[in-house]
Amino acid sequence: MQTIHTKLTRHLASSSGKFLVRFGAIRHHGGPSIPSNAPTIQFTFVNPHPSQAKKGEPLEKLTVEARIGETLLQTAHRNNVDLEGACEGVCACSTCHLIFQNDVFDTLSDPSEDEEDMLDMAFGLTATSRLGCQVKVTQDMEGMEVRLPAATRNFYVDGHVPQPH
């Protein structure tokens, strides 16, 4: 039984298949099943500074623990970061769009043609944009800052000044 279980786990972990069923998980994600005792690193999710926020307010940041091997979308969801993944992480939309620092971006393995096609549709695309569901956490990402694009921001919550109507 143990070997069958191990084989199954390895199969799930190695495939970036469409379905990942974890006990207790409500959602299915593309991306490997990385166990909770996997080695981790820390990095920071950043939301862009809303244009109407008061001066001197700190940029909103959240430092999270990420399991090496999981996708950034998985990391975001596990840490309750407000990043949408409409297609559930199978590279069929652009809602998990993330923006990387230049030096980190250069270390990432090349995007597939599919990912490039989806990125074309991302709002606010930059030269260092990638899809969170297609980029996996590596040791090299320790300490990086990865930004959520402006469009994902909930401006009302972050200091939006309502216009009179």
Added chain:
Amino acid sequence: MSSFVRIGSTILRHARYLNQRSSRCTYHTSSPLSKPDLSVAIVGSGPSGCYTAKYLILTLEQLQQKGQLTNANMDDLKNVNIDILEKLPTPFGLVRSGVAPDHPEVKNVENDFSLLFQGNHENQKQSATVTQTHTKSKTEKLIQKSIVFRGNVAVGKDISLQELQSLYDVVVLAYGCESNRKLGLEGESLDGVFSAREFVAWYNGHPEFAHMGSYFKQALGNNPSQANVVVIGQGNVALDCARILAKGSQGLMSTDIASHALEIIQDGVEKTTVLGRRGHVQGAFTIKELRELTKLQDASFIVDEAELDAGTTAASLEELNGPGSRPKIRIDKLLRKAAAKTSPEEEKSKQVRLRFLLNPVQFIPDSAVKSRLGSVLCERTRLEGELGNQVAVGTGEMEEITANMALVSIGYKGLQLPGMNDALFDEKTGVVRNTNGKVHSKSNLYASGWLKRGPSGIIGTNISDAKDTVSSIVNDLRDIAESKVDGRVGLDSLLSERNIQVIDWESYQRIDAAEKDTSRLRSDGQPREKFTNVDEMLNYK
């Protein structure tokens, strides 16, 4: 004595209330004995309606966490009811009836929307606390929410918009676009000329289009593999139509395409021409859909290099190299590569041609059967105008393209809801007049999605659109002193009085399960066989 009477009548009132609620509805988080502080009705359960519900709740929760519900009224905001009304018994709008059957992963978003109704919304990701010093427990639920589905309820028919507005604090119109733009050409009413919207809804099993099979069959004939189809338009809907017609049954057997469509399309159509009046740089399609067309197993993809060159005017070239042009550059590259392919491409049994700079000017009847389409007459165009505003100008050179069927795919269009004030609706663009989703009126009316911004964008575009509308709603909440409306109780009571067969979430779950039942399926791997008849669905109420 009098206090007994008061207590007694209170108990009776609550008992009636509970009785009504338990009979057909699923309630989750809000206490059954408390009247909601805020009652919201959303008309339409597609992406715009669902994202509006999702972000209304998230925004209120986030504001509470940040201590930003500063107005005394909003501080008392504890219970929120959101009722999502839907004309069909089934939810999710165009995700169910618009997204192509061979794009099943795009439909995964239904799982996210389903969470709204399952009451598990609070278990899914919440937004991160925003500063390191914030210490409020994430599990402390400040807002109690209850989101329900009310299917088979047509606003404007089963309940008027006015009635809805008087029953709820907030009404959001998110019913999308149920019509389409027309070319306005001679012959457009010939048999064989359809809107792409009808064709798509039909092959996706939409109950209101199930009857159209005989018209498509007449157009395609008994042997569709010899048919010629012209698709007019250059968006993803046009490409979807071409791809479905090119794939035929063989390529679609394991999808959720309605079986009634496969019976008529059979092995697909020999020649499909997708044409547009401007050049490829102006094409509204996206590269993923284009690339799919170049990789069809049984159909060759043909594009004419001369038409690509003719469309590469100085201004178009600027468009190609300007900011935000990455998608266009990649499309240009893909098309030029396809154009450079040698003749073996033409040897496949079916062909899809993507043509540019052709403006349809007339639908010409078949010479033998005058009531039917025989060909589409087009005028060659050239591009004139400034950067970003290239227009097609006729050259006088004509081309007649044989066609048994034409699909006009030049844009969906919104319709005015019966009972909606004329002043609120822009008939020309098919959009409800609004600013940031607040409908122009001193009322509790808002809009989300295509009805608000026009038929543009993809599913994900509705995320920021919903946030925008939600910001207008939340801003106005400061003006609501107290919720005095009857909300869900009033709605359910009214619908019951009118004997409307309401499909709630539980009932839809039964419909959903039945559609997936193996006894209905034509092949392994087919995800579901949709019901195409509302009466069939109502059996599961």
